[in-house]
Each structure stands twice: as structure tokens, then as C-alpha cells.
Amino acid sequence: MTVTLCSLWPTLINTAIGVASIDRDLVNVGRVLQLSWYTKVFKVVLPSALPYIFTGLRLSLGVGWMVLIAAEMLAQNPGLGKFVWDEFQNGSSDSLARIMVAVLTIGIIGFLLDRLMVALETAVTHSPSR
Amino acid sequence: MSILELKNVHAGYGSAQSRTEVLKGIDLRVEDGELLAVLGFSGTGKTTLISLLAGLKAPDKGEVFFKDAPVTGPGPERGVAFQSYALMPWLTVEDNIGLAVGAVHAKASRAERKALTEKYMGMVGLTHARDRRPAELSGGMRQRVSVARALAMQPEVLLLDEPLSALDALTRAKLQDEFAEIRAETDATMVLITNDVDEAIFLADRIVPLNPDGTLGPDYRVALPRPRNRVALNHDETYHRLRGDITKYLMEAGEMRKARVTVASFCRMWCRSSPSKHRQTRRCRRPT
Ligand SMILES: Nc1ncnc2c1ncn2[C@@H]1O[C@H](COP(=O)(O)OP(=O)(O)O)[C@@H](O)[C@H]1O
Numbered sequence A: 001m002t003v004t005l006c007s008l009w010p011t012l013i014n015t016a017i018g019v020a021s022i023d024r025d026l027v028n029v030g031r032v033l034q035l036s037w038y039t040k041v042f043k044v045v046l047p048s049a050l051p052y053i054f055t056g057l058r059l060s061l062g063v064g065w066m067v068l069i070a071a072e073m074l075a076q077n078p079g080l081g082k083f084v085w086d087e088f089q090n091g092s093s094d095s096l097a098r099i100m101v102a103v104l105t106i107g108i109i110g111f112l113l114d115r116l117m118v119a120l121e122t123a124v125t126h127s128p129s130r
Numbered sequence B: 001m002s003i004l005e006l007k008n009v010h011a012g013y014g015s016a017q018s019r020t021e022v023l024k025g026i027d028l029r030v031e032d033g034e035l036l037a038v039l040g041f042s043g044t045g046k047t048t049l050i051s052l053l054a055g056l057k058a059p060d061k062g063e064v065f066f067k068d069a070p071v072t073g074p075g076p077e078r079g080v081a082f083q084s085y086a087l088m089p090w091l092t093v094e095d096n097i098g099l100a101v102g103a104v105h106a107k108a109s110r111a112e113r114k115a116l117t118e119k120y121m122g123m124v125g126l127t128h129a130r131d132r133r134p135a136e137l138s139g140g141m142r143q144r145v146s147v148a149r150a151l152a153m154q155p156e157v158l159l160l161d162e163p164l165s166a167l168d169a170l171t172r173a174k175l176q177d178e179f180a181e182i183r184a185e186t187d188a189t190m191v192l193i194t195n196d197v198d199e200a201i202f203l204a205d206r207i208v209p210l211n212p213d214g215t216l217g218p219d220y221r222v223a224l225p226r227p228r229n230r231v232a233l234n235h236d237e238t239y240h241r242l243r244g245d246i247t248k249y250l251m252e253a254g255e256m257r258k259a260r261v262t263v264a265s266f267c268r269m270w271c272r273s274s275p276s277k278h279r280q281t282r283r284c285r286r287p288t
């Protein structure tokens, strides 16, 4: 719940910006053609706003992942966050090494999630360089 | 009968303080079936004029009529080819044209729509590039897609906003020939915006210059037989006289603009030299 709330905003704001920044001439084409609502949304608005939406999603994912770990630390749900917290409290000689491993794992998983999102983005959206 | 008519139309952008009047008191009748060329320097308001005719922009004063009915908004019966091409970057050539076919001929069967798309794609010679996206096309090809899309609406009036201005001279001449052919094939009324006197004379039935101050100049009828041949025109007496007249008119209109700019810069200098008065004399910035 907290995670969703925290990570919603980047997507929301970017979607709004994406929709607002559609090329005026493309909108005019839609007006001249008197496109139906459905065609306008799926052939003009969405494709044009998708890169923005995906940027928003990537930001959201990053924030969401961070908040998730933090929430685990505080709420003591089983997971990587709790593991780090426990090791920190434990204070034995090799807990620092364990924390390092966990932190690295958290980073790598975050990075992989981001790459996954990029892969999805290139698969779904149009990009001028393609 | 006039198919499009502008009656004492004024148009501008911005509000109150930062307002610029672009067109002032335009009276224009586009006759049914003619090819009217509007000729003007860049920044004189040609695109604004097209937006008014298309119904994309409402005039501040005056009225626009399409077949004697007031224009309230855009519609496919007035097809537009935009100056910036305005192609959907995520759609292929075929889909860009198909979008217009689908919207305008929504009741046609799938096969009929496909046939229409094929027809207009063929008319502009792009059948071989059907699966390419705009980013993979040359400027001339994009222009052709944009024209094909406008043609595919099967409009009663075709509004062409500087369709060839962004192209190199050779491609331009080639597309002008293609335009003349398309013109012979379809009998839609056309309004062609251009900044090239030769292009206007080569293609148009009538030429109206748009002055830099936002008013229209006098009519020039182009009484040259069709099909017109570029090479033969070079030796044509009528052509040379017309070309001379129009060029002279445009140059004089341009001179007037320059004179006004000089007055404006003088006024600005004066404003700057008397800072105490500066606030009260903001009007100085726009002497016209
Ligand atoms: N959307 C706009 N907002 C403010 N000013 C505009 C806008 N569009 C055009 N103008 C101004 O109106 C004038 C005429 O523009 P335009 O009609 O595009 O000229 P043209 O097509 O002849 O080059 C220009 O000075 C331009 O700066």
C-alpha cells in the first residue's frame, strides 16, 4: 500500500506531461479527420505519450523498490530489508560482509528491474532511432 | 459559385499585452474547381490563413464560409497537407494513409478501404515504401505521404501549406510536375500556399499575394494553357510579364515592411534613450 502510494506519482505526472506535449499538428490532423475517440486515443495520444509513460514507470519502479526495502526494515516482513536489519542488529564479525552482499543484491535486482522495463519499452514504443 | 469565402477576417495570436495581429481584413473567395495560389514571404501569416480556411482556428473578427455555410470547425471535406507534414512517426506509410481512409470512409468494407489506400499510395509513387516509417523516408517522400493522406480524404477542397518549400530544387521541380498531374486527375479545388513565384505560375489558375502587413494583394490570373511545360514557359511572353509583375509587387510590399521595421527600431531607440518615460511609452514598441 505504502509502496504503491509512493511510487504512483512519477508515472502519473509523466503521463500527464506526455499527453500534454503531443505535437499540435498531429492533434490537428486528428481534428481534420474527425477521428473517433477510440482511434484518437490508440493511434495518436497513447503512442505519442508512451515514452513519457515509460520514463515515469521506470522512476516509479526505482522509488517502489527503495520504499519496499525500507518498509521491510521497519515492518519486519521477511525479505532482504529485514535480513539487512537483523544483521545490523546482530553485530557479529561477519555481519558486515553479509550486509554488503545483501546491499549489492538489492542494487543488482533494482538494476535488472530497470533493464527489464527498458526492454519492455523498446518492444512496445516507437523510437526515432529504431 | 465560391466554395470557400473569407469575409473581412482578422486573426492574431496572444491576448491583450502580447497580442500580434497577423491577418487584417482579409476578403477572399475561392471559386469551385480552381487552383488558387497564395504567395507570400515567410512569417506573413500563410499558415494562419490555411488554419482559418480549415477551421482549425477561429477568426477574431469576420467570418469564414464553406459553401455558403459558416465554418465552425475542421472536417475531412477540407483536407489539409500541413507544412510540417504531421505524419504519425509510429505508423508506416500505408498506415498513415490508411488512418485517413479509415476515418473518412468508415462505412466502406475492409477490401474497399485497402483498395483506396493502395490507390493513393500508388498516385504518389510510394507503393514500394509502404512498410517504412516516416523516419526512414526522405523529405520528398514524407511530403508525398502527407499529400496522399490529404487526397485520401477525397476532400472538396485541398489546402496545401507550402508543400514543396522544404525540398531541394530538383525534388521540388519533380514534385511540381507530379502535382500538375494529380491536379489533372482529381478535380478538387485547391489552395496552394507557396513562397515561390515560378511554382505559383506553373501550377495555379489564380495568384493572390499576401502582403507582410497581413492584407491581400491584387488578383493575378494565370491565363496559360495546360498542361504547362516548364521549358516552353521559359520562352513564353505572358509568363515573363506575369512573373515580372508579381515579383515587382512582392518586392515593393517587402520594401514597405523594411521601412516599417526602421521606424520601429527608431522608436525603440527613443524609448531607451528616455528611461523616465519608458513605462508610459510601452505603446512605442508597436508603431503600426
Ligand atoms: N501559435 C502561435 N502563437 C503565437 N504566434 C504565432 C503562432 N503561430 C504563428 N504565429 C505568428 O504569426 C505570424 C505568422 O505565422 P504563420 O502564419 O505561421 O506564417 P507563415 O506560414 O506565412 O510563415 C508569425 O509572426 C508567427 O510568429
Ligand SMILES: [Mg+2]
Binding pocket: B046, B047, B048, B083, B161, B162
Ligand atoms: Mg507557414
